Amino acid sequence: MTxxxxxxxxxxxxxxxxxxxxxxSSVVCGMLGQHPQLYGxxxxxxxxxxxxxxxxxxxxxxxxxxxxxxxxxxxxxxGVQHEDSVERASEWVERxxxxxxxxxxxxxxxxxxxxxxxxxxxxxVMRTEFMQRAAKIFADASYLHLTRHPRSTCVSTLSLLExxxxxxxxxxxxxxDPERIWYSAHQNIMNFSNKLREGQSMRLKxxxxxxDPKCFLPQIAEWLGLRKDAQAIEAMLQPEQSPFACFGPDNxxxxxxxxxxxxxxxxxxxxxxxxxxEPLEWAQDRSFLPATRKLAKLFGYR
Amino acid sequence: xxxxxxxxxxxEKGLGNPRSRVAHAMAWFRDxxxxxxxxxxxxxxxxxxxxxxFDPGTMEWNQVWISPLVDADAxxxxxxxxxxxxxxxxxxxxxPVTETVPRHRGxxxxxxxxxxxKSESVxxxxxxxxxxxxxxxTTDGSEFLTLPPPIPDCLDATILSYRSMVAFAGKLxxxxxxxxxxQIMDRNxxxxxxxxxxxxxxxxxxxxxxxxxxxDAGDRSIFSLAVFAGYLxxxxxxxxxxxYLWRTxxxxxxxxxxxxxxxxxxxxxxxxxxxxxxxxxGGSLYIGSGLPGLGYDKANDVGPAAFELLRVFEDNxxxxxxxxxxxxxxxxxxxxxxxxxxxxxxxNSVVWSMTEHNGCLYVxxxxxxxxxxxxxxxxxxxxxxxxxxxxxxxxxxxxxxxxLHDHYQTGLRSQLxxxxxxxxxxxxxxxxxxxxxHFDRSTSAGGFQVWLGLDEL
Numbered sequence: 001m002t003x004x005x006x007x008x009x010x011x012x013x014x015x016x017x018x019x020x021x022x023x024x025s026s027v028v029c030g031m032l033g034q035h036p037q038l039y040g041x042x043x044x045x046x047x048x049x050x051x052x053x054x055x056x057x058x059x060x061x062x063x064x065x066x067x068x069x070x071x072x073x074x075x076x077x078x079g080v081q082h083e084d085s086v087e088r089a090s091e092w093v094e095r096x097x098x099x100x101x102x103x104x105x106x107x108x109x110x111x112x113x114x115x116x117x118x119x120x121x122x123x124x125v126m127r128t129e130f131m132q133r134a135a136k137i138f139a140d141a142s143y144l145h146l147t148r149h150p151r152s153t154c155v156s157t158l159s160l161l162e163x164x165x166x167x168x169x170x171x172x173x174x175x176x177d178p179e180r181i182w183y184s185a186h187q188n189i190m191n192f193s194n195k196l197r198e199g200q201s202m203r204l205k206x207x208x209x210x211x212d213p214k215c216f217l218p219q220i221a222e223w224l225g226l227r228k229d230a231q232a233i234e235a236m237l238q239p240e241q242s243p244f245a246c247f248g249p250d251n252x253x254x255x256x257x258x259x260x261x262x263x264x265x266x267x268x269x270x271x272x273x274x275x276x277x278e279p280l281e282w283a284q285d286r287s288f289l290p291a292t293r294k295l296a297k298l299f300g301y302r
Numbered sequence: 303x304x305x306x307x308x309x310x311x312x313x314e315k316g317l318g319n320p321r322s323r324v325a326h327a328m329a330w331f332r333d334x335x336x337x338x339x340x341x342x343x344x345x346x347x348x349x350x351x352x353x354x355x356f357d358p359g360t361m362e363w364n365q366v367w368i369s370p371l372v373d374a375d376a377x378x379x380x381x382x383x384x385x386x387x388x389x390x391x392x393x394x395x396x397x398p399v400t401e402t403v404p405r406h407r408g409x410x411x412x413x414x415x416x417x418x419x420k421s422e423s424v425x426x427x428x429x430x431x432x433x434x435x436x437x438x439x440t441t442d443g444s445e446f447l448t449l450p451p452p453i454p455d456c457l458d459a460t461i462l463s464y465r466s467m468v469a470f471a472g473k474l475x476x477x478x479x480x481x482x483x484x485q486i487m488d489r490n491x492x493x494x495x496x497x498x499x500x501x502x503x504x505x506x507x508x509x510x511x512x513x514x515x516x517x518d519a520g521d522r523s524i525f526s527l528a529v530f531a532g533y534l535x536x537x538x539x540x541x542x543x544x545x546y547l548w549r550t551x552x553x554x555x556x557x558x559x560x561x562x563x564x565x566x567x568x569x570x571x572x573x574x575x576x577x578x579x580x581x582x583x584g585g586s587l588y589i590g591s592g593l594p595g596l597g598y599d600k601a602n603d604v605g606p607a608a609f610e611l612l613r614v615f616e617d618n619x620x621x622x623x624x625x626x627x628x629x630x631x632x633x634x635x636x637x638x639x640x641x642x643x644x645x646x647x648x649x650n651s652v653v654w655s656m657t658e659h660n661g662c663l664y665v666x667x668x669x670x671x672x673x674x675x676x677x678x679x680x681x682x683x684x685x686x687x688x689x690x691x692x693x694x695x696x697x698x699x700x701x702x703x704x705x706l707h708d709h710y711q712t713g714l715r716s717q718l719x720x721x722x723x724x725x726x727x728x729x730x731x732x733x734x735x736x737x738x739x740h741f742d743r744s745t746s747a748g749g750f751q752v753w754l755g756l757d758e759l
Contacts, residue, residue: 202627202629215631219630223627223634297604300543300566302520302542
């Protein structure tokens with residue numbers, strides 16, 4: 001497959017959601033992906049390596065990190081996700097380990113065409129080089145920098161890590177500093193997005209989007225140059241309609257936040273924002289570090 | 303619209319005192335120009351605040367008021383909060399302190415006010431002082447009286463300055479800005495927003511214009527005032543959330559009812575820490591934001607960032623004129639000028655002055671690139687204040703850059719539309735040159751400048 005030059009994709013450059021884990025990215029991607037001109041992907045994690053072999057290797061100890069890619073390929077190839085179609089997607093991947101991540105993403109773009117893919121792979125923000133790889137592949141990609149209050153992000157991170165063994169994860173909650181993950185991920189995103197052209201990356205608090213999606217979804221559509229009529233907005237209020245808004249077959253069960261997979265229906269309620277000042281739930285002898293507080297205030301948290 | 307060739311130098315070298323670095327406040331009163339001058343420190347008799355008057359008939363400047371002197375004490379060398387950590391014990395300045403120092407080292411605002419049943423306006427003046435700011439007034443431009451303070455004596459001595467003063471609805475409003483004690487001087491923030499109102503400044507009877515539950519918990523001062531569309535607009539300085547903008551019709555007895563117009567730094571949060579300047583133009587109120595120092599509020603760890611320019615309409619809708627595109631509760635905002643923060647210049651940290659003159663709106667900036675060049679040891683000095691202009695509020699032209707031939711004029715601190723033309727006063731930082739070229743202290747002579755912009759020169 002001949003690789004098109006960056007920039008030739010123009011109308012197909014994806015929307016890439018940048019955020020640390022536990023930042024509402026599953027539901028937000030589910031919502032945006034229901035727009036008639038968008039296609040919400042599960043976590044495909046394709047920007048973590050240059051070649052598909054590298055992506056597979058990066059997930060050798062956490063195979064659930066490949067569930068999103070397998071589910072996406074199964075859905076896009078066969079229109080259905082069951083054990084057989086996922087198995088064939090897995091074989092497809094195995095035969096193309098030599099492909100570049102760009103080729104795989106191009107393949108996905110062709111299959112979603114004319115809908116624009118929406119990527120939400122939280123691992124992308126763990127290293128600046130992953131985001132730079134995305135920018136190299138898709139010079140015209142748009143980036144939505146999604147934020148969530150560091151306290152609720154950290155609490156949610158630790159809560160999910162307590163269940164890590166359910167999906168084969170190895171990280172232990174007690175050995176993880178969730179504040180550091182929140183800070184370094186957002187700092188990576190800031191360092192990356194500061195070098196993009198004005199308007200290519202937009203930041204949005206997840207709390208305000210989920211509290212008032214009818215206000216903010218049309219703005220996202222406007223930013224991307226997409227339809228923002230009532231039908232399009234109403235479709236985005238139904239993330240549960242996404243083919244990836246439920247658990248997959250046993251051989252690719254996840255690919256999104258398990259809580260979202262369990263209950264993907266959007267509830268129009270005000271999402272509470274906690275505060276920065278009180279002691280940390282997971283380290284009662286201290287509060288957030290000054291650098292975290294500064295970044296959080298820059299994002300509009302108090 | 304004025305061009306770069308429209309300007310005549312009206313005054314330079316601090317008009318008789320090169321230590322006078324800021325042409326801080328201006329008023330056109332009784333057909334003459336009054337200029338309030340501020341000195342950066344207050345530890346020498348030479349740092350006395352002055353009021354200068356320019357007579358268009360004789361084309362001469364005269365000093366009409368100078369601050370009295372008082373005995374020096376620790377306050378005269380209180381450390382600027384932006385140059386240290388406010389939560390640490392502060393090393394006292396090693397500069398020598400003379401036996402006497404000025405009671406006031408600056409003039410930060412001026413406003414005309416017409417008393418009830420009087421045919422002529424009176425000029426009111428707000429000072430900047432290490433020992434607690436004062437209000438002055440003059441009826442004839444020659445004799446200046448010190449007014450009773452608008453706030454209780456116990457607080458008066460902690461008020462660094464009065465930054466904003468506006469006449470509205472038959473009343474005079476004045477806002478204190480900044481705090482000072484024997485250790486610390488904070489030019490921009492205090493312990494909360496305060497705004498005082500009176501219908502007779504001479505009576506000494508002032509009231510709080512703000513209810514006790516006014517604003518956001520992070521508000522640290524009232525930073526600017528403006529009158530637009532039958533309302534008084536007040537902005538708060540807020541390092542946690544960004545500025546808030548409120549308005550009132552000032553009906554009934556104070557405290558008045560206020561309506562919030564903008565919050566959270568207009569969704570840019572604390573990078574829009576203050577709404578430094580406001581001006582009415584073309585049916586809307588223009589708001590210029592800013593961060594102190596070199597675009598970074600060191601005391602509160604906010605920034606760095608360049609300013610934004612916004613405009614609000616009578617119905618509370620608003621536009622982003624120059625700044626960062628963003629999603630807001632009022633819709634998707636993109637800069638109408640197609641320029642980002644600082645008019646695409648990261649060194650433009652504050653909109654320091656803004657006024658309408660002959661159908662155009664002019665914005666004067668603080669541009670701190672000369673500091674950057676000096677600190678980095680760059681081979682060529684660059685930067686200095688900029689003046690931008692527009693005829694429609696959306697298409698902007700840079701009229702003046704590089705400090706109008708003097709890089710060390712880093713800020714355009716004041717502007718005034720007068721029958722003479724557009725008058726502009728600068729802020730000078732000649733000490734940059736000393737640092738950059740490793741000059742001996744004695745070789746550096748600076749002082750503010752005053753420029754006159756003429757439509758037809």
